[in-house]
Amino acid sequence: MSSWAGPEALPGVIGLDHIGLAVADLDAAVRLHTEVLGLVVRHRETNAEQGVEEVMLSPVTVGPGTQVQLLAALDEHSPLHRFLARRGPGLHHLAYAVRDVRIASDVLLPQGFRLLYDAPRAGTRGSLINFVHPKDTGGVLIELVEPAAQGQG
Numbered sequence: 001m002s003s004w005a006g007p008e009a010l011p012g013v014i015g016l017d018h019i020g021l022a023v024a025d026l027d028a029a030v031r032l033h034t035e036v037l038g039l040v041v042r043h044r045e046t047n048a049e050q051g052v053e054e055v056m057l058s059p060v061t062v063g064p065g066t067q068v069q070l071l072a073a074l075d076e077h078s079p080l081h082r083f084l085a086r087r088g089p090g091l092h093h094l095a096y097a098v099r100d101v102r103i104a105s106d107v108l109l110p111q112g113f114r115l116l117y118d119a120p121r122a123g124t125r126g127s128l129i130n131f132v133h134p135k136d137t138g139g140v141l142i143e144l145v146e147p148a149a150q151g152q153g
């Protein structure tokens with residue numbers, strides 16, 4: 001967290017994978033992002049463990065690239081339900097692609113960052129994910145995403 005300690009001490013961020021938006025009405029949010037903003041739906045998935053129905057979108061000209069992830073709560077136990085109830089719809093998390101989510105976690109943990117899971121969990125398109133607590137990162141929930149190897153997901 002303090003001074004830069006060299007590449008071996010970094011979590012291996014290789015891109016900005018997606019920006020997660022908490023939405024109350026998924027269909028309305030998809031319409032806004034496709035019909036008004038002109039983005040393309042790249043993927044849709046129900047993640048019961050995370051308690052979300054999610055839709056991934058990005059601009060048509062740049063390929064999948066960095067995506068917008070629309071997230072609706074599956075039920076009242078979902079972290080999304082709590083977020084929407086407490087803060088309303090809006091920016092929910094920033095997801096960095098990392099080379100290896102276990103290594104990223106192992107680098108961040110001893111620096112005092114709280115990782116939400118002891119072991120990576122299943123994310124979108126067969127990815128492996130973990131989260132850094134927003135109270136340790138300036139108020140932004142950070143997701144670490146290890147994308148599935150190409151051809152999977």
Ligand code: V0V
Pocket residue numbers: 020047050052069071079080082083086091092093095116122123124127129131133134135139140141143
């Ligand atoms: C809560 N807080 C946030 C926040 N959620 N701050 C920034 N961004 C967020 N998303 C703040 C909240 O305002 C409180 O601050 C404090 O943290 C504690 O809030 P809380 O309501 O008591 O929330 P907790 O502690 O019950 O839960 C917060 C965490 C929870 C982050 C621990 O949401 C969680 O486990 N999230 C990880 C899983 C998740 O979000 N899944 C959905 C995305 P004050 O008011 O006390 O100052 S799934 C996904 O992205 C997938 C599948 C994918 O990409 O593949």
Ligand code: CO
Pocket residue numbers: 018020069093095143
């Ligand atoms: Co996400």
